[in-house]
Structure formats: C-alpha cells, structure tokens
Amino acid sequence: MTDRIGSAELGVVATLRRGVAVSPQIVQGIGWTLLLAVLAAGGRVVIPIAVQRTIDDGILAAGGPDAGRVAELAGLAALALLVAGVCSSAVNVRLVRRTEAGLATLRVRAFRHVHDLATLTQNTERRGSLVSRVTSDVDTISLFVQWGGIMLLVSTLQVIVATALMVSFSWQLTVVVWVCFVPLFLVMRYGQRWVAARYTVVRERMGGMLAAISEAVVGAETVRAYGIAARTGARVDRSIEALRMAQGRAQVLVATTFSSGTLMSNLALAVVVVVGARLGVAGELSAGQVVAFLFLVQLFTGPVQMATEILNELQNAVAGWRRVLGVIETTVEVVEAPDAVASPRGHAQVSLRGVRFAYPGGPDVLHGVDLDLPARAKVAVVGQTGSGKTTIAKLVTRLMDPTEGAVLLDGADLRALTLTSLGDRVVLVPQEGFLFDGTVLDNAAYGLRGPGGDPRRRVLEAFAELGLTDWLADLPHGVDTPVGQRGEALSAGERQLVAIARAYLAAPDLLVLDEATSAVDPATEVRIARALDSLTAGRSTITIAHRLSTAEASDLVVVVHAGRVAEVGTHAELAAADGVYARMHAAWVAQTR
C-alpha cells in the first residue's frame, strides 16, 4: 500500500518536541531569552506603581503636593521603562532570528522529502496542497512565533507580575479583578471557537471563489468558444457573494467577542472603584492604591482578550507544524537500499522477471511479465490504451517498484542500485514534457550533467543533431525564446521537441520514450526518430508508441495485451504472423494512407 501524505499523528507537546528536534535552532539560548522576557514584563507595572506613589507620596503627601519628589519618581520610572524596553527589543530579536533559521531548515527538509517520495505518493496529493506544506503551513508557524509566541510569553509574564503587585496592595481587590475577568475568559473561549468555525467557512468559500475564477481563467478558450460567459459569470458571482457573506458574518462575530472584552474591562473599572473605595474607607487601601488598580486592570484586558486568540493561533501553528512534519514522516516507498551499489555505466540490458504490479487498492495491471530486452537494441512496446505499456516504462525507470518479481539492469535488481547512478543511466521522457518558466536554452540545458563545455554550444549542437535547427530558427528568438509558465508559450508538439532534446543531452545509457512525440507532425516525428536512431546507436532505447512507425523501425517489438506480454519479435516476424500486432499494424497502415 502506498502511504498518503498525512499529518503527523502527534499531540501538541509531541508535535512541538518533534518540531524542535527537526529545527533545533528554535530553542538555542532560550534561557537568556526567558530571563530578558521577565525583565521586559516588569516594565509593564512601572506606570501603575508610579501613579500610586505620585498620588500617595506626591499630590496627597502630608504637607501638600511635593513636586520635587514626583519629578524624582518620574525620572526613576523613566529609567526602568528604558531598561525594560531594551530587554523587550532583545527578546523579540532573539526569538525572530532563531525561529526563522529553524523554519528555513524545516522548509528545505520538507521540500526535499517531497521530491524523494515515490511518484505514486506524490500523485495522491494535489500539487497545490503539497506546495502549501512548504509555504503557508510554515508561514502559520512563523506568524505564530513572531506575533503569538512573543505575545504569549510577554502577556503571561505581564499577568503574573501585575497579579503579584496587586496582591501586595490588596488581596481582596485582586480577587475581585480576577473574578471580573473570568466571565470574559469564558466568553472569549467559546466565542473564539465560533469565530474559528466561521473562519473555516471563510477559507472554504475563498477556495470555492478561487476555483470558480480559475475555471473562468483556465477554461477561457472553452468559455469563448461556447459563448457561456454569462453562465460562468453567474457561477463566479455566486461564489463571490458567498464569500462576502461568510466574511461579513465572521466579522460580526469577531466584533461581538471583541466588544464583550471592552465591556468587561470597563465594567471592571466600575467594580474596582466601588469595592476599592469601600476597602479604602475601611482603611485597607490608600487612594493611590485604588487608582493604581484602575491602571492595573488595563494590564489584564489585553492578555485575556488575546489569550484565546493566541491559543487559537497556537492550534493553527501546531496543525501547520503537524502537516509539515507529516510530509517529512511519510515513508519513501522507492527507497535506496542501505547497501546499494552504484551501477557502472555501459550498455544497458533490461530484464523483467515475473513482474506483477497493482496500483494501491486496485487489481493487478501486470500479471507476471517476463522479458529480456537485449542491450543496445531499440525496443518498441505497443498495445491498446490501458494494456500496461506505461506501467512497464515506470517500472524500468524505477518510478515505482513491482509488487512481485524484479526488474533487472545488467543483471542487478534495480532496488539494489543507488538512485543517483540509476538516474544517470536511465532517463524517461513522458508524454507531457514539463518545461520550466525560462528559455528553450534553459530547459534543454537542464538535462546537462557534469562539466563539459559551454552549455549553449552543447544545446545548439543537440538541436542540430536532432535535425531541429530549422524549427529552432523559426522561433521568435531561436534558442533564447521564452517558453512561458509550464512551457505554455509553445504548442504541445514543440514542448515535446524540447523535452526530447533535454533527455538527449542527459546522455543516458537507456532512454525510455513514453509517447514522447504524440503531438508532433508525422514529418518531424520521423525526422526525430531517424536522428535518435543514429545518435543512440550503441545505446538502448525503449519506446512506448501509439503510432506504429516507431515499431517498424525498431529491432524488437513487444506487444502488451491486458497486462501480459502477448507477442515478442521483430516487426517483420510479427507483421507476417496472424496475431495482435498484425491486426494493429494493418489498421495503422490503413489510417496513414
């Protein structure tokens, strides 16, 4: 069974621990950071203390207001604020530097792991979802650490320090303040849950809106050709309106939870005045201390209001972290054996021994294939759609491993060879040749390996050798023509030409072409086939072909039918026999003339 890429099944603490293990930079020097954070939090209570002292020792001092004493106090307080501010800066800088370094490591590791996964595993996920694992999922962690993490640290310490100061004034009033904030905390807690639910809806609708717009954009040609702009426009409008409603509803709920925070903290002021004044009358508190409490209440509002939001962010960050770790922890199916050896370069001779293959959860698509393909031969594999031709190509290039049996290269099981040496020797050209956003030159040169001359010259030579100089000259900028995203500035056939040049430049011992010229005109196809024939003389090629001209030109034809090898032989032998191939070939001849 092929693993899907899931999320790591870890609890919050385990996720954090595993995350830190992958990115150890995050906790470097955390002790100093914490110490600095305590000092920074101390700065938060300077003002309430200064207010209390100013009122009690300054304005209400026995013998009238004492301005000199107040100026002295203010100077001291300013100094304390400066120290706390510097500490606060240091904490922020340290946290940011270390987490960003750690997250960069995490990003790159996850990225690499995606490439290491088997093709089948890669294909279980939409590409966009894989991308989000190394982008937005990591961003949520970064966002949390930069904003939430610092807040969480400073706010927690702030509440602790404020409480300690309040208790030193009056434990009764401290209890009152805490009690005032309990309902707020509960409102926040549940409110936040609803807010999170509404934001989930917003994200879904955002996805729906983008899907609707992408149909209008990617399907632009179909929309024009069939005159269905109104229909498509109506769908897009509906999705935009759905998003707008979801966003608006979420905003109303956020407004409600936020203003309940405003209400509670201001009601707490009223309660503090009433209870504080009564305690003052009873002689428990000075006037300055009651007023100081009014300022201290402010220190609670922020953290309590933020607490649930921060915890929510923490949940998001942990979920994101889990998803990224999930990638790293997905089993690599096509894995290099620990005792793998390099496969020496030379003539590639491929054999299949009792090979069976089934896609995960599906029936066998190959039912025990035995084949010996001679070295230095041009082999054509033909068969109906769904016969298993492409599966053979993927097994020979080790994009996947057989469920039973073995694929041998020069007598060695592919699974016993290092992936690098296999990649050097065997190259697959798939039907849809992917091109990077760059020039024709960039894309063809992507196949070049190792040093060896000027890439430009080598690429131009390759196109010349493939007989494609004329085609190249017709491009607006020749070899420097930009191909656009995914090569979309070129036609499907032209993309295939670049892909073949690229594979040719990689100079493998075995070239596997999977319908690599299916969208090219007959004259060009024949020209390329002929060029490859002479250029790859002495090397092995396996061609999966729809057009049987390739089979006519090959040394050996393998006919695959319903997951089994039906016929093997030269074109002449098979065409003369009364079998599957003879029928296929007759139909092919009929449609070409």
Place this chain on the structure above:
Amino acid sequence: MPPSTALTGSRTRRSAQLVWRGMATSPRTYVLAVLSSALFGAATVAVSRAVGWATDSVVVPAIAGDQDAQGRIWLAGLVLAAVAVTLTIGVWCRRVWAGWGYVDVGAAHRRRLADAYLRLPVSWHRAHPAGQLLAHASADAEAATGVFNPLPFALGVVVMLVVATVMLVAIDPWLALAALAIIPAMVVVNLVFQRHMSPAAMTAQRLRGEVADVAHESFEAALLVKSLGTADREEERFAQRTDDLRAAAVRVGSIRAIFDPVIDLLPNLGTLLVLGVGAWRAASEAVGTGDVVTAAYLLTVLSVPVRSFGWVLGELPRGLVGYDRIAQVVDCPDALAPGRSALPAAASGATGSRGIAARFDGVGLDVPDAASNAPVTLLDSVTLDVPAGSTVAVVGVTGAGKTTLVSLLARLMDPTRGRVLLDGTDVRDLAPGQVPAHVALVAQSTFVFEDTVRANVTLADEQTGSNDADADDGDDTEAGRYTDDAVWAALRLARLDEVVADLPGGLDAPLGERGANLSGGQRQRLAIARALVRAPRLLVLDDATSAVDPRIEQEILRGFAGAGTTVVMVAYRMSSVALADVVVHLDGGRVVDVGTHEQLLARDAGYRAIALAYEEETRRREELR
C-alpha cells in the same frame, strides 16, 4: 465600458482616490461606520473623564473620611458602568460596519476582475498566466482592501483627539500641553515605523510568493526531476529562495522588535510627564488629583487608537500596489467588441446546405513578443474559401500556425489584418452569442468544468429556464435546450456512452476538478460530444480526434458531412485528411497550397513530406535491408 479604474496623479492624490472610491462602494455602511467610530472616540474620552471624576469626588474624599463622598460610591459605579456600555456600543457598531464595508470593497474588486476575465479575449489570457490572475483575485484584492479595515477606526480617533484636547484645555492648559505633547511624537514614530516596515514587509511578501512559485514549479516537474535525478539541484534552488525569505522575515521581525517597545514606551513616558506636571500644578492648586488621573488614564488608553493612523498609512502603499494591479486588468481595452448582425437562420447560399460558408480574406495576425515587444507574425496573407457544407483539412508541421488559424473561426481572437467572414459577414460585426450559437470548436486539450457530465456536455446553466434578463452572451440559446436523449445520443456518437453509463449517477455523475476522473482520451471524447450535441453549422476540430479510433472518427466526420455541416479540421491522420474535400497546407503562417489530397500530393513537396512521412520511412527502411 466604465470610465478608467486606474488612479492618477501624485501619490497622496492616488491614496485619497483609493480611499474615496472604496468608501463610495457602500456609502451607507461607511457613514454608519464613521459615525459609530466617532461615538467610540467620544466615549473613550468620557471613560477617562469619569475615572478622574470618580477619583476626585468619590475615592479620595471618601477614603479621607468624607461622609457625602462615601454615599456617592454606588453612584460612581453606576456612572462608570453607563459609560462602559456606551463605549461598548460604539465599539461594536464600529467593528460591524467597518467589517461589512471592508468585505464589500473586496467583493467589488473581485466582481470587476471576474467581469474583465470573462470579457478579455483568449489572446490576452494566453499572455497572462493563470496563477497571476488568481493572485489578483486573492492577494491583490486583499491588499487593495486592507486599508479599509482600520480606516473607520482612524477616522473615529480624529474625533477622539479633538474631544480630548477640548476637555484637557478646559481642565488646565499646562496639563493639556503635557498630555498632548506626546501625541505628535507618537504619530511621527508610527510614520517612521511604517516607512521602514512597508518596504520590508513587501519584500518579505514578494519572497514568500517566489518561494511558493519555486515550490509549485518544482513539484509540478516532480516526474522530470525524478527522471533526470536533479533533486539536489532543485533543493539548492529552493534553499536559496528560502534563505532570502528567512533574511527578509528576520528584517521585518527586527524592525518590529525595535519599534514595538518604542511605540509602547512613548505613552508611558507621556504619563510620567503628566504626573510630573500634574504634581506641580496640584502644588499651585490649579488641578485636583482626579484631573491628573484623567490625563494619565487617557494616555494609557490612547496608545492603541493612535496606532491606527500608522495602520492606515502603512496599508496604503500595499493597497496602491494591489489596486494598480487590479486596475491594469480591469482597464485593459483588449476586448473583442461585438457587433449587431445576426447570421441568416440556415440554408443560405446556392447549395441549400445548412452549413456556414467561411472565408479568410487576406488574414494576418501579429502578437507582441513578451521579451522584445516587437511584433511576431503568426499568420500572414491567408486567403481561403471554405464552401458551405464542405470538409476542409488543415495540414502543416508543428508550429505552422494551424491552431491559430482555425481559432479565428470561433473568434477566439481577431486578425490584425484582413477579415474572417462567416456567410459573408465579418465575425466582428456579429452580435454576442451569434458565433457560439452556430460554430463549435473542439480544442487540442479539453477543459472540463467541476460539474456533472450533463452540464459538461450541454454547458447550460443549472437552473434550467431561469435566464437572467441581462445575460449578454446568448443565454437563451442554451439553457434547457438539450434533452437527456440528445445528450445520450451525442455521447453515443462520441463513444463515451458506456463510460458514462458506468459512472455512479450516469449523466448526474460529478466530474472532478479539471475532469480528473477521466482519462485523456475520454476527456477528448467528452469535448466531441459537447460539439455534437449542439449540431453546429460550422465545426472546428483542432487535432481533437487523435485519441478516437480512426473508424469512429470517420463515422463522425461522415455524419457531419451528411448533415451538411461545414467542417474545418486540423489533422495528422491521412485517413481522415483523405475524406476532406479540400486540403490546406500551412507553413510558417502562410498558405502554401490548397487543393485535394491527390492534387497536393502531386505538386507540393512539403505536403508530400508530411503526408507520406510514414510510408516513405517504411520504404527507406526496406531499401536499407
């Protein structure tokens, strides 16, 4: 076309335009938002005044032993509670309306974009990658709206500052001066902060996009990377961008790390100044304790609101960039303006065929080259007659311009020179909906909508019969026009009926995003069914039958010919080409020769090279043996 969307003039002027146009999107909401924000501003000042009053006339005297003051303790509580409720109402209303306003502006941007995407021609779409167009609807729309979230808040803060100034000056000018002295400093620090922060944040945002681009491209190329074993190289490329992003994120974090404490520090220093000046004024008995408390408290609650100016000013540069990107699309004049004419119903011309007679009259097409902006000629001096009811094959080497030529018939774009005529009418003069009503184009690759099989064949709206009165693209010709029998018949002809019958739900079976649950050949046959069900008068097949069995292809083509449909097809299969009445050989965007298959074989060497490629190759090989 609406007047230009783009913002013009100086930066300040453009910012003002951005804000004004946004608020004009939903004026009522913004009036309410600003009013409630003003209420919030006034109530905030009232809270600080109430705290000061409670200190002066209740707390201090009561603790000093004043009996009257002790009796007023409950009153103080009630007053503070009443102010708290007012403040809360202000906050709630402000946030709700500001929120709706923000959401409305975003939706308006997205609607304008969607309209433009549907209006702009295929050539424009080819020049603009889909990812970028989606980013306009998500990231850019968000950037352009970002400023509207804190905007009502900031406008309310202006009211707050005015009320606070009046109140403090009334108490004592010196105390007012001490309290307000810090506000300009706060505004300046916020401005400096935003000036440093905006470019840094934008750089980080841009790099985040680049990291995503690299990841996206690299993962799409996963098969290639595996096949060529270039994972190391890809990792290096990604690691480099990631490191750039890391550095940019650290820079953003460091700027914030330095400014945040400073921004926190300023109101606190202001409070200390108020305490000092307050004590001095209290010594000369100009103010009471409560007045000092009022001023000091006001400063502690003012710091967040004053920051809202910074948010607004900080969002503006990003907003302008996002808005400009959207405006570029919305203002793009590149639409194919429709005409007013209609095609004659059918059976025109001497032949009495229901097919359309098409004519290319000196057609040339240039497109600007992305790199140099110099025009690149795709088609040149193409003059060609396609008689009604005939079948025409277009043959040429890869890159000859075949797709471009045939797509002009469905008016996917307009020629730069010359005219394309359908039954004698220039396609540019045809009313909206006329071309799709009579012409069906089946492209090389099939676009499948995330919808049911039925909807993908009929392409009709879900709500059959409920046409929008203002629909401008010939909605009346499609909705509910095709019966299930017609759909099945089309699927049968395209040889897709068995596949669909096996799907759970049959015609109602949902096809996944981009038709993921169909194979390439099945998607192609779906597209053919889409064309068949319309019974078009002109059918354009752009290499659209390569995955169809040759015998079935011929049946389909003969069916159309029998019905009098005009067929123009791009094809490589000689068996299909041989069925055509006329063959056109295209090379380098020019017509090389026109004639029957046999005529071209006889006199056109280039055509022979393509048509006989396989045969010649076979012969050559046999001679070698």
